[in-house]
Structure formats: C-alpha cells, structure tokens
Amino acid sequence: MKVVIAGAGISGLATAYALLERVPELDVRVFESEQVSGGKIRTERTPDGFLCEWGVNAFLDNKPKTLELAGRLALEPLRSYDASRKRYIYSEGVLHRLPESPPSFFLSNFLSLRGRLRILGEIFTPRGTDPDETLAEFAIRRLGREAFEKMIDPMASGVYAGDAGALSLKSCFPRIYEIEQEYGSLIRGLIALQKRARKEGKTDKPSAGPGGKLTSFAEGMGSLVSALCETLGSRVCTGQGVVRVEPEGKTWAVELSGGEVVRADAVVLAVPAYAGREILSEVCPRIGGILDRIPYPSLAICSLGYRKEKISHSLDGFGFLVPSREGRKVLGTLWDTSIFPNRAPAGYIMLRSMVGGARASDLALLSEDRIVDLVREELKTIMGIEALPDFVRVYRHEKAIPQYLRGHAEGLSAIQKELTGLSGLYMTGNAFRGVALNDCVTNAFLSAKDISAYLMT
Ligand SMILES: Cc1cc2nc3c(=O)[nH]c(=O)nc-3n(C[C@H](O)[C@H](O)[C@H](O)COP(=O)(O)OP(=O)(O)OC[C@H]3O[C@@H](n4cnc5c(N)ncnc54)[C@H](O)[C@@H]3O)c2cc1C
Structure with missing residues (x-):
C-alpha cells in the first residue's frame, strides 16, 4: 500500500x-x-562559525512528542542556559524584566499599581459569553487594558508575529480558553491546578503560558x-x-x-x-x-554578530519583546548567545531580531540593507548598541506563520x-x-x- x-x-x-x-x-x-x-526549519553554520536559524529557533520540552522523536533518532537535546528564563519587555523607554512569580509581579513596578490591582480583579470577572473572542478582547475583559498592552500583546508577537486584536483566543491559546471555561477565572484556575499538581507530586508548576524549557540541538x-x-x-x-x-x-x-x-x-x-x-x-x-x-504575514529574521567587547549590555537573559503600542520596528530580539552555547565563535555574541508580522508585514519585505539599518537603529534605542556589526544575516519569509x-x-x-x-x-x-x-x-x-x-x- x-x-x-x-x-x-x-x-x-x-x-x-x-x-x-x-x-x-x-x-x-x-x-x-x-x-x-x-x-521553516533550516540551520546555517557559516564558515566564520555563527549558527543561524532561518526559521524555527527552538521548542519547549514540556510536551513530550518532539523530545521523544529526537530520542528515537538518537539526537541529544540541548537545553537553554538557566539564565535565559529571564525575559524582558521594552516599555516606555526601559527594558523591564518580566516578573517570574506572583509575589515578584505584585512588587515590581512593571505595571502601575492600578494595573496590578485590576489583575487581582480578574478573580471577580464573570466568565465570558462570546465563544470566539479575540486575544485582545479576552485579555482586556479579564486582566485590564494595561496588562493586555504590556504583557499579552507582546506574547501574540512572540508566538504568532500576530495582531492580538485579530487572533482567536480559543484557537491560538486553547489552554487559556479552557481554564476560563472550567474555573471561571484564570487566577482561581491556576491555584486549583497547582494544588492538584502538588497532590499528585508533580514538580512542574501548571501555568496558563507555554512553560517548559527552550530546547534545540548542538548544531x-x-x-x-x-x-x-x-x-x-x-x-x-x-x-x-x-x-x-x-x-x-x-x-x-x-x-x-x-x-x-x-x-x-x-x-x-x-x-x-x-x-x-x-x-x-x-x-x-x-x-x-x-x-x-x-x-500568512511576512516576517524577517535579522541576525547580527558583534565582537563581545563592542557590547556593554549584560545580555543576561533570553531577550526582549516589544508591545505594539511602543510603535517600534522590531517585534523583539533574542540574545541568541545567551540562550544556547555554540551559536557564535569565541569572543562574539549574536542577536536575532524579528521584523514584520501581522501589524507591519511590509517591513519584512524591505531590502536586506534597509532591514539591517532599521534593526540597528532599534538596537541603539532599546539596548544602546551603536557599534557596527561584524556579522550580518537576514532571512525573509514572505509567508511566515499562519494566523x-x-x-x-x-x-x-x-x-x-x-x-x-x-x-x-x-x-x-x-x-x-x-x-x-x-x-x-x-x-x-x-x-x-x-x-x-x-x-x-
Ligand atoms: C520565522 C519563523 C520562526 C519560527 N520559530 C519557531 C520556533 O522557534 N519554535 C516553534 O515551535 N515554532 C516556530 N515557528 C513555527 C513553525 O512554522 C512550525 O513549528 C513548523 O516548523 C511548521 O512546520 P510544517 O511542516 O507544518 O510547515 P512548513 O515548515 O511550512 O512546511 C511545509 C512544507 O510544504 C512545502 N510545500 C509547499 N507547497 C507544496 C506543494 N505544492 N507540494 C509539495 N510541497 C509543498 C513547503 O516548501 C514546506 O517545505 C516559526 C515559524 C517561522 C516562520
């Protein structure tokens, strides 16, 4: 057959x-x-020793199938550095570290006090009745506008290069939709799920987000x-x-x-x-x-390599995402050499920026030189990097990620x-x-x- x-x-x-x-x-x-x-998976190891991902950069190890497949193919998974769990959001001129726990979230000034209290109000927000809300409608209704603009909107960029005002919550983030349907509140749902996980002796904390550790392979x-x-x-x-x-x-x-x-x-x-x-x-x-x-909006990936001594930024973490209300030209930048080893030759660092997506698809189709120029301009504003890069790669996907x-x-x-x-x-x-x-x-x-x-x- x-x-x-x-x-x-x-x-x-x-x-x-x-x-x-x-x-x-x-x-x-x-x-x-x-x-x-x-x-969308293609890796280029350049003759000068940079490892550039044309599309897919990594996967999360909290779902078993890719790891199982890798195991059957005798591939050794490569986990990201621990420090790369630190993620940043560029908001109002500053890179804010995303708080990792509820107490640190409420103590941080990433959101205004009003914005933080509005999130607590999520517990009392009634269950939604629209069976197919957009991500923006859902997040504003449950968490408030500030949390949506600063936290949820960049998530839509990070995963889908998408427009949160158009993406369907139920189809894009089904787990979040299910938690609201089952528990009536995300906060109550997560507390209940954590209690259940503790009872079952699980060490992984349930979360509404993706969870897990970023994973790739040495090459x-x-x-x-x-x-x-x-x-x-x-x-x-x-x-x-x-x-x-x-x-x-x-x-x-x-x-x-x-x-x-x-x-x-x-x-x-x-x-x-x-x-x-x-x-x-x-x-x-x-x-x-x-x-x-x-x-399928267009998306460009722009990887820039620099000699380490040219960069004063600590690059301590995964990188940053930019909420669309900031009106910047990059969706975000991964600090590639801070995520996985072996991505650049000794003495160099590499940054990988995303340009385009649903809100600015045309930018991804600019000439390579223009894309490099605009990424450099954004890295200067956001990270204070003025130096000329020593290495440049631009990959353009005319049709990138389905929405x-x-x-x-x-x-x-x-x-x-x-x-x-x-x-x-x-x-x-x-x-x-x-x-x-x-x-x-x-x-x-x-x-x-x-x-x-x-x-x-
Ligand atoms: C820039 C970028 C970065 C990404 N990064 C990540 C990431 O880090 N982690 C992650 O989990 N996901 C990521 N993704 C999502 C990624 O698209 C998917 O995870 C996955 O790789 C898609 O695989 P696929 O086989 O479904 O589709 P594709 O990879 O699109 O494969 C479809 C194939 O069909 C071929 N084809 C088209 N027409 C025909 C035809 N008529 N006949 C025969 N063949 C045809 C195409 O050439 C292509 O090879 C990223 C996507 C993009 C665009």
Whole structure:
C-alpha cells in the first residue's frame, strides 16, 4: 500500500516517520516543492562559525512528542542556559524584566499599581459569553487594558508575529480558553491546578503560558530534519511539488510539478494553507475557500554578530519583546548567545531580531540593507548598541506563520466534515491546530494513527 505526503516540513517528515513506525512495509513517498527539506526549519553554520536559524529557533520540552522523536533518532537535546528564563519587555523607554512569580509581579513596578490591582480583579470577572473572542478582547475583559498592552500583546508577537486584536483566543491559546471555561477565572484556575499538581507530586508548576524549557540541538534545529531525512532516505523527493490530487475509485491520483502522476491509497497534505488551497481547488473548492481565510504575514529574521567587547549590555537573559503600542520596528530580539552555547565563535555574541508580522508585514519585505539599518537603529534605542556589526544575516519569509483568526475553529470543523466525504485524504501541518513545532509533531503522529487505521480496515 502506498501513501503520498505533500510537504517535507516537520509535519510531513514526522507523519512519514510515524507511519513507517506503525506499518514498516508501507510504501511512503514525501514530495517537497523546494530543493531542500525542512520547511521553516533550516540551520546555517557559516564558515566564520555563527549558527543561524532561518526559521524555527527552538521548542519547549514540556510536551513530550518532539523530545521523544529526537530520542528515537538518537539526537541529544540541548537545553537553554538557566539564565535565559529571564525575559524582558521594552516599555516606555526601559527594558523591564518580566516578573517570574506572583509575589515578584505584585512588587515590581512593571505595571502601575492600578494595573496590578485590576489583575487581582480578574478573580471577580464573570466568565465570558462570546465563544470566539479575540486575544485582545479576552485579555482586556479579564486582566485590564494595561496588562493586555504590556504583557499579552507582546506574547501574540512572540508566538504568532500576530495582531492580538485579530487572533482567536480559543484557537491560538486553547489552554487559556479552557481554564476560563472550567474555573471561571484564570487566577482561581491556576491555584486549583497547582494544588492538584502538588497532590499528585508533580514538580512542574501548571501555568496558563507555554512553560517548559527552550530546547534545540548542538548544531541547531536543522539536525532534526537531517536525522529524519536520513532515516526516510529516498522516500523524500525534493524539487517535486504536488500540483493536484484527484480521487480515482478507492485510490488517489497525485499530479506532480514535473507532470508525472503517482497513484496512492492515501494522500496527506502537510503543506501551508495557501498551497493546500491550490492543490484542492478542483477536488474540493469548499476546503480551498476555508484555507483562503488563513493569512500568512511576512516576517524577517535579522541576525547580527558583534565582537563581545563592542557590547556593554549584560545580555543576561533570553531577550526582549516589544508591545505594539511602543510603535517600534522590531517585534523583539533574542540574545541568541545567551540562550544556547555554540551559536557564535569565541569572543562574539549574536542577536536575532524579528521584523514584520501581522501589524507591519511590509517591513519584512524591505531590502536586506534597509532591514539591517532599521534593526540597528532599534538596537541603539532599546539596548544602546551603536557599534557596527561584524556579522550580518537576514532571512525573509514572505509567508511566515499562519494566523488563526476568529472563526478558525468553525473552519476546521467544516474542513473535517468535507474530508469525511473524501476517504483517504488527510491534512496536517501548522495551519490547523497549533503553530508550534511541538504541535506539528503531535499532530503528525495523530494523523499517522488515523491513516494507518484507515489503511488497515
Ligand atoms: C520565522 C519563523 C520562526 C519560527 N520559530 C519557531 C520556533 O522557534 N519554535 C516553534 O515551535 N515554532 C516556530 N515557528 C513555527 C513553525 O512554522 C512550525 O513549528 C513548523 O516548523 C511548521 O512546520 P510544517 O511542516 O507544518 O510547515 P512548513 O515548515 O511550512 O512546511 C511545509 C512544507 O510544504 C512545502 N510545500 C509547499 N507547497 C507544496 C506543494 N505544492 N507540494 C509539495 N510541497 C509543498 C513547503 O516548501 C514546506 O517545505 C516559526 C515559524 C517561522 C516562520
């Protein structure tokens, strides 16, 4: 039996791997339109010794699937330095360290006293009635405007490069939505969850946020892709995109960009939403219409390396995010060499800034020189760095991260309904149920389970 997978990003590769684990004799083919596999995961080790991540920088170790996959591929995970748990927000001209515990939060002056008291009022705020609020509506209603603008809005930038006024809370941060629904209050919910965790002897504190420790590999995230490709071998075919799929009785005809038609018992689309829309335009335009409503704003990554002695800033932590009300041109900057070892040659540091996203997509498409200039200007204002960088890399993603807008969950249900009439066709990837790498890997394994069950009946 044969399965064709479109897309050799982590979703497609992990689906192929998981399928073969379940049914080793399966004939699995992964077709990738680009000349290289990995999708948004690609690592460049430059000849002068800088390690630059083109897209995905790391994953959190609090969800097991990526770590498990790495373990099965004999990859040694690399945990971030402890000090990188210190995170900063640039607000009103100052980098504020984000308080890490409730007492330190209430003692810090990051929010005004009024803003802090408003957060306490969250306990008395009634449960929401709108089943699909935006992140901004939810946060302002429960935590107040100041907490939203200074803390929640930058979170939308950090994870989605998104606009909190447009992202659906339920689809983007389902855990937060569930806590409100279950406990009526985030504070009460977290206290109850912490009590339960203590009773069960768990050491990890439950939180509404992502939690966990940032994790990568000594040679960067590209190691995960290389290991998967090595295991899958000639089953991965790059430079051959899927153009069209069509049901033919109980099988599927898959047309490739070179004109060849491959027949398969099941087809998995692990491509971005805009590519899925094209592939399905004839066989199911209704799914195409839903996929069309998932935008992908542009995002540029600008990595600058400096000789250490040029930088007086302590770089003690993970880096900073910038709330959109500050009107700056960077979404945030990671202090890469303070997060993982081995990211720059001895005697150098490296900073990685994000430009563009849903609120300023056009900035990401400026020329590389202009992007470097504007990042340098922002680093001068925010961190006092005036020196010329010794190393520069800019990566531009014209279509970066899918945005789950209001109505996303209904869209997914409608797609699921359409797919029931298209036996043997599956869709996975970051356009649907989580953009984080961990979500992609988890969903790839779930898809493999469904596909193998379908093939075995
Ligand atoms: C700049 C950036 C930074 C990120 N950083 C992080 C991070 O640090 N941590 C994290 O958890 N997540 C991060 N993400 C999210 C990341 O997108 C996902 O975690 C994950 O890598 C997405 O994998 P995917 O396979 O679903 O999609 P993709 O990686 O987009 O892969 C889809 C693949 O399909 C291919 N394709 C497209 N059309 C066709 C076609 N017609 N036929 C065949 N193949 C096709 C594409 O070329 C691509 O290789 C980041 C995203 C971006 C853009």
